[in-house]
Amino acid sequence: PQFPGIIQPQRRKLSQPRAASKSSSISRAFAVNKQNRIALATYGSLRMPVRIVHSKQNARLKELRRALAHPPRSASGDAAQVAGIEGPNLLKEALRAGLKIEMVFVAEGFEGLLAEIALPAEIDVLQLPRELLDSALTTEAPQPVAALVALPAWTFSNLLNHPNFA
Numbered sequence: 001p002q003f004p005g006i007i008q009p010q011r012r013k014l015s016q017p018r019a020a021s022k023s024s025s026i027s028r029a030f031a032v033n034k035q036n037r038i039a040l041a042t043y044g045s046l047r048m049p050v051r052i053v054h055s056k057q058n059a060r061l062k063e064l065r066r067a068l069a070h071p072p073r074s075a076s077g078d079a080a081q082v083a084g085i086e087g088p089n090l091l092k093e094a095l096r097a098g099l100k101i102e103m104v105f106v107a108e109g110f111e112g113l114l115a116e117i118a119l120p121a122e123i124d125v126l127q128l129p130r131e132l133l134d135s136a137l138t139t140e141a142p143q144p145v146a147a148l149v150a151l152p153a154w155t156f157s158n159l160l161n162h163p164n165f166a
Contacts, residue, residue: 110144
């Protein structure tokens with residue numbers, strides 16, 4: 001469907017030369033994607049573009065399974081660690097706390113739950129069949145929204161200087 005204000009990616013005509021570099025084409029694609037997200041949110045249709053996944057072998061879905069089954073105990077080490085969260089309320093709280101959301105997962109038919117959440121445009125959203133998302137979640141009654149959240153690098157001095165403890 002065509003929406004007013006949405007920029008369509010430009011297809012290269014056969015007579016046109018290829019893009020000068022891969023990075024310039026990536027930055028153009030990112031700009032078009034960001035403009036599409038703004039336009040879609042403005043006109044009230046889809047909140048943002050989503051990637052549709054139908055495979056249990058998807059790397060991000062495997063990462064969600066791993067993060068939920070074996071949550072990291074601390075944010076130590078060089079590798080960025082992520083924790084899995086489940087449910088729209090926890091997602092809202094994580095955003096409110098200023099945590100970095102790596103990826104959001106939503107079950108097909110429940111995209112409307114994301115409309116209530118002010119997700120930043122740079123967050124990727126994966127849409128999955130409900131059964132596939134349920135198989136990755138560890139609760140008895142899985143919710144249709146989950147996310148991967150980067151663990152903050154807290155230190156003891158961060159806690160002592162926190163405004164709630166002053």
